[in-house]
Amino acid sequence: MFAYLVRRLFLMLVTLFGISIVIFFLLRIVPGNIVDILFAAAGYVDPADKANLEKELGIDQPLVVQYVHWIGGFLRGDFGYSYVSEKPALQEILPRIPITARLAGLALLFSASIGIPLGVISAVKQGTKLDYALRVVSLSGLSLPSFWLGLLILTASVAMFGQMPIFNPNPQTWLEAFATYAVPAAAVGFRSAALTMRITRSSMLEVLRQDYIRTARAKGASDAAVNYHHALKNAILPVITVIGIEAAFLIGGLIVTETVFNIPGVARFLVEAIRWRDYPIVQNLVMFIAVVVVFANFTVDMLYAVFDPRIRFTE
Amino acid sequence: MATIDYDLELKRAGANATGGWRRVLFLARRHVLGAAGLIIMTVFVFTAIFANVLARFDPLTVDAAHALARPSAAHWMGTDSFGRDVFSRIIHGARISLAVGLGSTALGGTIGVIVGLTSGYLSGWFDLVFQRVSDILQALPLLVLALVMTAALGPSLPNVIIAIAIPLIPTVARVIRANTLALREQPFVEAAKSIGMSEVRIAVRHVLPNTLAPLIVLATAQLGSTILTEASLSFLGLGIPEPYPSWGRMLSESAAEYVRTAPWLVIFPGIAISLAVFGTNLFGDALRDILDPRQRG
Amino acid sequence: MADMSDLVLDVKNLRTVFFTNSGLFKAVDDVSFTVRRGETLAIVGESGCGKSVTALSLLRLVPDPPGRIVGGSVTLEGTDLLTLDDAEMRAIRGNRISMIFQEPMTSLNPVMRIGHQIVEAVRLHRNMSAKEAHDLAIEMLRLVRIPEPARRAREYPHQLSGGMRQRAMIAMALACRPALLIADEPTTALDVTIQAQILALILDLQKELGTGLVLITHDLGVVAQTAQRVIVMYAGKKVEEASVEALFAAPKHPYTRGLMASIPAVPASDVAPQARLNEIPGTVPSLVRLPAGCAFAPRCKLAIKRCQEEYPPLADWGGGHLAACWRAAEVAEVA
Amino acid sequence: DEGKQGGILRIYHRDSPGNASIHEGATYSLNVPFMPVFNNLVIYKQDVAQNSMDTIVPELAESWAWVNDNKTLTFKLRQGVKWHDGKPFTSADVKCTFDMLMGKSQQKFRQNPRKAWYNEVNDVTTNGDFEVSFNLKRPQPSLLALLASGYTPVYPCHVSPAEMRTHPIGTGPFKFVEFKANESIKLTRNPDYWRKGRPYLDGIEFTIIPNRSTAILAFVAGKFDMTFPTEVSIPLLKDVKSQDPTAVCVVEPNNVSTNIIVNSTAAPFDNADIRRAMALALDRKAFINIMFEGQGDIGGTMEPAPAGLWAMPKEMLESIPGYGPDVKANREEAKKLMQKAGYGPDKHLAVKVSTRNIPVYRDPAVILIDQLKSIYIDGELDVVETANWFPKIARKDYMLGLNLTGNAVDDPDQSFYENYSCGSERNYTNYCNKEIEKLFDAQSQETDVNKRKKLVWEIDKKLQEDVARPIIFHARTGTCWKPYVKGVTVMSNSSYNGYRYEDVWMDK
Amino acid sequence: MTEALLEVTDLKKHYPVRAGVLRRQVGTVHAVDGVSFALGIGETLGLVGESGCGKSTVARSVLRLVEPTSGQIRLRGEDITHLSKTELRPHRRSMQIVFQDPFASLNPRMTAGDIVGEPIAVHGLASGKALEARVAKLFEQVGLRPDQMRNFPHQFSGGQRQRICIARALALEPRLIVCDEPVSALDVSIQAQVINLLIDLQRQHGFSYLFIAHDLAVVAHISHRVAVMYLGRIVEIADKDELFRNPRHPYTQALLASVPIANPHAKKIAPLVDGDVPSPVNPPSGCAFHTRCRFAMERCKTERPALVDAGVGHQVACLLNEGTGRSQ
Ligand SMILES: Nc1ncnc2c1ncn2[C@@H]1O[C@H](COP(=O)(O)OP(=O)(O)OP(=O)(O)O)[C@@H](O)[C@H]1O
Numbered sequence A: 001m002f003a004y005l006v007r008r009l010f011l012m013l014v015t016l017f018g019i020s021i022v023i024f025f026l027l028r029i030v031p032g033n034i035v036d037i038l039f040a041a042a043g044y045v046d047p048a049d050k051a052n053l054e055k056e057l058g059i060d061q062p063l064v065v066q067y068v069h070w071i072g073g074f075l076r077g078d079f080g081y082s083y084v085s086e087k088p089a090l091q092e093i094l095p096r097i098p099i100t101a102r103l104a105g106l107a108l109l110f111s112a113s114i115g116i117p118l119g120v121i122s123a124v125k126q127g128t129k130l131d132y133a134l135r136v137v138s139l140s141g142l143s144l145p146s147f148w149l150g151l152l153i154l155t156a157s158v159a160m161f162g163q164m165p166i167f168n169p170n171p172q173t174w175l176e177a178f179a180t181y182a183v184p185a186a187a188v189g190f191r192s193a194a195l196t197m198r199i200t201r202s203s204m205l206e207v208l209r210q211d212y213i214r215t216a217r218a219k220g221a222s223d224a225a226v227n228y229h230h231a232l233k234n235a236i237l238p239v240i241t242v243i244g245i246e247a248a249f250l251i252g253g254l255i256v257t258e259t260v261f262n263i264p265g266v267a268r269f270l271v272e273a274i275r276w277r278d279y280p281i282v283q284n285l286v287m288f289i290a291v292v293v294v295f296a297n298f299t300v301d302m303l304y305a306v307f308d309p310r311i312r313f314t315e
Numbered sequence B: 001m002a003t004i005d006y007d008l009e010l011k012r013a014g015a016n017a018t019g020g021w022r023r024v025l026f027l028a029r030r031h032v033l034g035a036a037g038l039i040i041m042t043v044f045v046f047t048a049i050f051a052n053v054l055a056r057f058d059p060l061t062v063d064a065a066h067a068l069a070r071p072s073a074a075h076w077m078g079t080d081s082f083g084r085d086v087f088s089r090i091i092h093g094a095r096i097s098l099a100v101g102l103g104s105t106a107l108g109g110t111i112g113v114i115v116g117l118t119s120g121y122l123s124g125w126f127d128l129v130f131q132r133v134s135d136i137l138q139a140l141p142l143l144v145l146a147l148v149m150t151a152a153l154g155p156s157l158p159n160v161i162i163a164i165a166i167p168l169i170p171t172v173a174r175v176i177r178a179n180t181l182a183l184r185e186q187p188f189v190e191a192a193k194s195i196g197m198s199e200v201r202i203a204v205r206h207v208l209p210n211t212l213a214p215l216i217v218l219a220t221a222q223l224g225s226t227i228l229t230e231a232s233l234s235f236l237g238l239g240i241p242e243p244y245p246s247w248g249r250m251l252s253e254s255a256a257e258y259v260r261t262a263p264w265l266v267i268f269p270g271i272a273i274s275l276a277v278f279g280t281n282l283f284g285d286a287l288r289d290i291l292d293p294r295q296r297g
Numbered sequence C: 001m002a003d004m005s006d007l008v009l010d011v012k013n014l015r016t017v018f019f020t021n022s023g024l025f026k027a028v029d030d031v032s033f034t035v036r037r038g039e040t041l042a043i044v045g046e047s048g049c050g051k052s053v054t055a056l057s058l059l060r061l062v063p064d065p066p067g068r069i070v071g072g073s074v075t076l077e078g079t080d081l082l083t084l085d086d087a088e089m090r091a092i093r094g095n096r097i098s099m100i101f102q103e104p105m106t107s108l109n110p111v112m113r114i115g116h117q118i119v120e121a122v123r124l125h126r127n128m129s130a131k132e133a134h135d136l137a138i139e140m141l142r143l144v145r146i147p148e149p150a151r152r153a154r155e156y157p158h159q160l161s162g163g164m165r166q167r168a169m170i171a172m173a174l175a176c177r178p179a180l181l182i183a184d185e186p187t188t189a190l191d192v193t194i195q196a197q198i199l200a201l202i203l204d205l206q207k208e209l210g211t212g213l214v215l216i217t218h219d220l221g222v223v224a225q226t227a228q229r230v231i232v233m234y235a236g237k238k239v240e241e242a243s244v245e246a247l248f249a250a251p252k253h254p255y256t257r258g259l260m261a262s263i264p265a266v267p268a269s270d271v272a273p274q275a276r277l278n279e280i281p282g283t284v285p286s287l288v289r290l291p292a293g294c295a296f297a298p299r300c301k302l303a304i305k306r307c308q309e310e311y312p313p314l315a316d317w318g319g320g321h322l323a324a325c326w327r328a329a330e331v332a333e334v335a
Numbered sequence D: 001d002e003g004k005q006g007g008i009l010r011i012y013h014r015d016s017p018g019n020a021s022i023h024e025g026a027t028y029s030l031n032v033p034f035m036p037v038f039n040n041l042v043i044y045k046q047d048v049a050q051n052s053m054d055t056i057v058p059e060l061a062e063s064w065a066w067v068n069d070n071k072t073l074t075f076k077l078r079q080g081v082k083w084h085d086g087k088p089f090t091s092a093d094v095k096c097t098f099d100m101l102m103g104k105s106q107q108k109f110r111q112n113p114r115k116a117w118y119n120e121v122n123d124v125t126t127n128g129d130f131e132v133s134f135n136l137k138r139p140q141p142s143l144l145a146l147l148a149s150g151y152t153p154v155y156p157c158h159v160s161p162a163e164m165r166t167h168p169i170g171t172g173p174f175k176f177v178e179f180k181a182n183e184s185i186k187l188t189r190n191p192d193y194w195r196k197g198r199p200y201l202d203g204i205e206f207t208i209i210p211n212r213s214t215a216i217l218a219f220v221a222g223k224f225d226m227t228f229p230t231e232v233s234i235p236l237l238k239d240v241k242s243q244d245p246t247a248v249c250v251v252e253p254n255n256v257s258t259n260i261i262v263n264s265t266a267a268p269f270d271n272a273d274i275r276r277a278m279a280l281a282l283d284r285k286a287f288i289n290i291m292f293e294g295q296g297d298i299g300g301t302m303e304p305a306p307a308g309l310w311a312m313p314k315e316m317l318e319s320i321p322g323y324g325p326d327v328k329a330n331r332e333e334a335k336k337l338m339q340k341a342g343y344g345p346d347k348h349l350a351v352k353v354s355t356r357n358i359p360v361y362r363d364p365a366v367i368l369i370d371q372l373k374s375i376y377i378d379g380e381l382d383v384v385e386t387a388n389w390f391p392k393i394a395r396k397d398y399m400l401g402l403n404l405t406g407n408a409v410d411d412p413d414q415s416f417y418e419n420y421s422c423g424s425e426r427n428y429t430n431y432c433n434k435e436i437e438k439l440f441d442a443q444s445q446e447t448d449v450n451k452r453k454k455l456v457w458e459i460d461k462k463l464q465e466d467v468a469r470p471i472i473f474h475a476r477t478g479t480c481w482k483p484y485v486k487g488v489t490v491m492s493n494s495s496y497n498g499y500r501y502e503d504v505w506m507d508k
Numbered sequence E: 001m002t003e004a005l006l007e008v009t010d011l012k013k014h015y016p017v018r019a020g021v022l023r024r025q026v027g028t029v030h031a032v033d034g035v036s037f038a039l040g041i042g043e044t045l046g047l048v049g050e051s052g053c054g055k056s057t058v059a060r061s062v063l064r065l066v067e068p069t070s071g072q073i074r075l076r077g078e079d080i081t082h083l084s085k086t087e088l089r090p091h092r093r094s095m096q097i098v099f100q101d102p103f104a105s106l107n108p109r110m111t112a113g114d115i116v117g118e119p120i121a122v123h124g125l126a127s128g129k130a131l132e133a134r135v136a137k138l139f140e141q142v143g144l145r146p147d148q149m150r151n152f153p154h155q156f157s158g159g160q161r162q163r164i165c166i167a168r169a170l171a172l173e174p175r176l177i178v179c180d181e182p183v184s185a186l187d188v189s190i191q192a193q194v195i196n197l198l199i200d201l202q203r204q205h206g207f208s209y210l211f212i213a214h215d216l217a218v219v220a221h222i223s224h225r226v227a228v229m230y231l232g233r234i235v236e237i238a239d240k241d242e243l244f245r246n247p248r249h250p251y252t253q254a255l256l257a258s259v260p261i262a263n264p265h266a267k268k269i270a271p272l273v274d275g276d277v278p279s280p281v282n283p284p285s286g287c288a289f290h291t292r293c294r295f296a297m298e299r300c301k302t303e304r305p306a307l308v309d310a311g312v313g314h315q316v317a318c319l320l321n322e323g324t325g326r327s328q
């Protein structure tokens, strides 16, 4: 187990290292830098000022030097300063993470609590009208552009209730906090739930064909016991994987939702930082996200082992 | 015991559905949703191909006199703020969406297949490198990747296609790789080896054709999601630029200003996108059922 | 006919069909048989002739769609199972009638402990506390000669060898002491040495519990060693039924005869190396496009015109030896 | 009526400003939230919509005087004013601020976009703690107008430019509380404000919502008391009115012109005929109809009347080629010019129209391309990300560019020197005409307003005739607030000067 | 025995066992653990043993479809153990394989004709019309109709599919055909057809067969000599008659006794061994069979018996009675 963890950690480090290189150099390929943008509003660029600023920010140095400087700092826990706000990058990034994490968590919860049962029902009732209806609903969840859905939700709630679920940075009560996240989470969660439902359904169909399901029926087990006790336990494995991937995906997928619902989370912040070419923010934030994703994958693998004795016991 | 109408049951099972058309009709009836998807996709492709004939107005011509006209006999879906005919733009937009969908799927798919096949086949350092690279690409949020790519390349139709295609590569490659690994263990591949066939030939003649089914299924599913990705990019201001009437941009810009005052600008492109994605998904699902031998009754 | 109280199972004119996209599969076509207490009835026939579907029909577990029981009756201890509602049927399954499946590797739920799977079977039908059921499960595991039953009960199927899994299946099937046990090729996936162990075990337990046993196999050797009576199926139909001795002494159906001849015998020391085997020419017919007459006619050396036109009735050729062949009387002489 | 004390004004903000330092910015995304933190020496009267010399009032200065043949501008400063950190305000702070703006001090701004405003200032001198003088090279009456802009606050000497970017310290009615990028900006009432009884509000909270539709919906839903000033487009305005009929909305010009920058250094626009043809082809009315549902203005460089002070009279304007009402005739003439240059129905000229990738730029570009079709020009849109726009223009890597020019004050000095003088950084087209340059100086020194106006008209007309930077239209935009918000005035000839908000109060 | 066509010496093949999510190695499967035998021209060597004992691995190693861990394989006297892929190609023509599952060993997307013709095309032996003619001839040889060349594998019955596999193996006119359980997926009545075909072909062409099966009866029918494997090793090898008449190894004896005899009057099933087959990942020490052997002695747990000659070419690996395997 120990050797395994070490190997696993090593691979994670390799991936993270790769990501650092990719994001660093990808960002430098993107034309324009912070200096251009800062001066853009003024409508002209003073070459001397520009040179000064580039020097101040260190972006006049060779790329490799910049990279080493960044990654060295990163490893020492020095994340640099935002070019735009001039505040420590960490101070900018950290407070936003829980916001996105809460949103993503709630969306996943929504996704699992809706998607899994509906997926089971759809599989068990395969070929019936109910199955068709559920599949259509789920597919439509995957077909609606999320910003559109979000906007429609907002418009509808203003039109119907004269109220708008906009982000509340300082919720007073637990309920308020929930309300702040619930609507956007439901908007994203709809798509996730659709996906979860699809995977659950196909996984269930696969499992329901297995011999051990026939065995369970031959024992005299009821349909409910067969479907939920015998089948779902097996069918849940690929669902876990998908939820894991979805967790990673959400960080990117939330960009649009955070924009529509005006939630100051990491996703939108990242886009803004890209727009401003705020390298310290983008680089470090992407690294943070990558760490989360990589650990999410790791967790999924671990969960898999927890749920699947075949994996658990071969260790 | 209830009496059983054998003919009806057999018809339901598709027993008399032999031969080309009958089989297609049977499958269509069996996979109603898939057939609906196919019809949507066909309409979509047809629209894209014959956009010039179908569109009643030039999609780019500005007409100040008829700006923001409601849907009417002349302008079936109304006009936008420039007085451009929304119906014509949506019809031409099908072309763009198809170009984005097919273009990026084909590009990402082709590279993905080559990489996946090679990596599944040459499980050595190449595979190791591939695995790590795809780990890296998959740990980066897709939209962020596409965002940076379009920013790097500049917003244009080919660049958007490339930006959407690149994150697709590892997805396709992983599927193909897994398939290749499974196929490599198949006796018929071993048989090919035993007659002294070269590895490349085995890969092309025996492995590739047998990965086609999952590839097609994946491609149809991806087709839809690329259209959505383009829309999201447009929403964030990095999609396909004017003058191309991309659905994503039509929707995201109108949505910002006209949700209530000119809802037709928001509703029609939205429906077009959803329908196209919905159609490809429905069709992809049915295709998976049909092509996946395990699903056969 | 034996005493009615002795009769565990009475199947009459069972018909099960599959509606598939290539047509109507008459997987079980007018099959009748009985099983008495403590008796072993073997069903033999080649792959695809309908053996498993017959077994599943008894439990009403034929996958629907595409399958459907379309006729006949299945009377277990006096009740016609085909008329019961679902709940009543569930109360019977695993209780009065149990089944051991062909594939021990895949027939156990991979994410549940062995013990739990047996406990579940017990508690579904017996009003027992979890503790009692657990004790019974361990007792059953001991009965099927699994060493260290208490430990094994806590393990998952993948931790057991094939033979042990099959034994666990048997333990599960017998936990409620059913009146009828159906064993569908319980050993085909296993090695010969293990097969011998398992068959011996099943027969032992059957004797001990007095269960009626339907043993499905395609191995005539297994039949000879285990059964009292045999039915031979070909293309969904019962073509011959006899006591095991009668069948092996003088098969009345040309198919049974061909089958017996084409199986290489062991020990074969008296056979010259590379002696050609007797083969039955042709291929097993598809269950969809069955010929009008006898399904075996196209492969039969004895076939006459009548065979192609008319399906032969299942006639008694003496001593309860039934065979469906127009020329059953001549089979012995011709071959 | 007298304002009520109290309440926090909630405004949504369109876009996260890069920093909090007004002197280092050039967008009203920065002016709006941070103007309330500061004071100027002088300021345009906040409750008069039209900025003019006559509406300039003292602020940190108690009075001013032109002396020394109009070559020195002297201010007497207010006493007892305190910076938000408690330090006293003195003439040293004024000197520091302007020395820094002129690039003369030790400490430097990261960027200094309005340095050129002080080209004619020799130096700034103090006389005691409460008097400062601006010593000019030549008379420049406009200097006072520039000093009255929202862009010209006085900074404290004791705070570094870097700090000012993250945590500005001013003397203004509101104190800076926090600025969370992409999230919010918070100001709170300055209890020690020198003007007694002001401000009324307890604070101002800006929530940053870049998505326009979300923002408008939130305003309608009552999450905000006011929209971001001058950020409501005409279609959205209709939306607001239909959903919230009680909302008070004003539509005003904002002294931003939409214009075409022409690269006359390279083919095909090095050909004067083609330049002229292009100018003739413009149907300005159509632009205005599409973009503003008719509510926009046609004019030259200077903002059109009545909001603008320096606009040419109508007849003069219509005498300029391309401004005449008969678009058809103009285009016929344009076609002739094109044919002269060798183009025609069979031989179209292909051009690229570059512009920034934001709707206010892109939309007119689309219309422009459509209009150019009528004179054998096939335009292709080339959208450029903000980061690359000015470098691209500076490289002269474009044929036609669609551009927006915003004017901080409605004053010819500001717009002429910046955009049309030889060598100015913001003269993207490199238009250079020594004769006109002489006229620039002449009008700048002219103290008689009427004479100056005549000069300005002449210059403006000439600039249009030369197709230096064809002006397409001047925009108008909307601002809305809830009826209980009182004391808001939206300036009609600048969008940078009216956000002190010390007089705003809420009747709640 | 005539001149040896194939000689296998001390062949070993170990597979790493990978487990868990990261597929790391947790052990080694001793799939084949020192196997030696020789096969003469025109001879059939039967290889029996329970599932998982390493039969297929031997077959694949002989054909170099898997790389042996150690040992030597000589084909017609030439050592082919370490030849490169290109060096191996000419040898491929002289050895072919027929697999257990005829469906899986045919590419579902190729026609039967293409499948059979492929080896000929790959080796450039014929093309176009000539190729077609040769394929047609092969079809006839294995009892298929040439007009079936255009059909796809799924259109054939199991027996016919196995014939296609055999035709493919014959296409290169090999000397050695390795049959890896060629009939175990077939119906009993079809099984006889295929075995008869193999016997007929051997008679006509003088092939050598390495015939693998777990069904002793089938092996008995086709083989001249039979080798019995247990957990990666050959435990007994002898002429067919000798082996069946006179099994020496307790495992062979158990195997023979376990086969149910198709005679209701013969003795009833009485398993000679107990317990399960040990895992090849952790083979028991000493004689691998000692865990199930009735005669197991203390020595058997530690000493691994070598395969020794017990007379008349009968080799056995057992410690009983000085390695003769004979029990009292
Ligand atoms: N789910 C199904 N759908 C369609 N046809 C089926 C299905 N299950 C069985 N059949 C058909 O029923 C026939 C009888 O099948 P069955 O499984 O009873 O054969 P069997 O005698 O048990 O064969 P084996 O020895 O291979 O187990 C087969 O020919 C098969 O085609």
Ligand SMILES: Nc1ncnc2c1ncn2[C@@H]1O[C@H](COP(=O)(O)OP(=O)(O)OP(=O)(O)O)[C@@H](O)[C@H]1O
Binding pocket: E015, E016, E017, E029, E030, E031, E032, E049, E050, E051, E052, E053, E054, E055, E056, E057, E058, E214, E280
């Ligand atoms: N590629 C592989 N990787 C790891 N282990 C393998 C591999 N191939 C075979 N083995 C293991 O090697 C052992 C011998 O396998 P092999 O297939 O040779 O057995 P076999 O005698 O042919 O069995 P069967 O009768 O089931 O075909 C088995 O335990 C198997 O699990």
Ligand SMILES: [Mg+2]
Binding pocket: C051, C052, C053, C102, C184, C185
């Ligand atoms: Mg069966």
Ligand SMILES: [Mg+2]
Binding pocket: E055, E056, E057, E180, E181
């Ligand atoms: Mg094998």
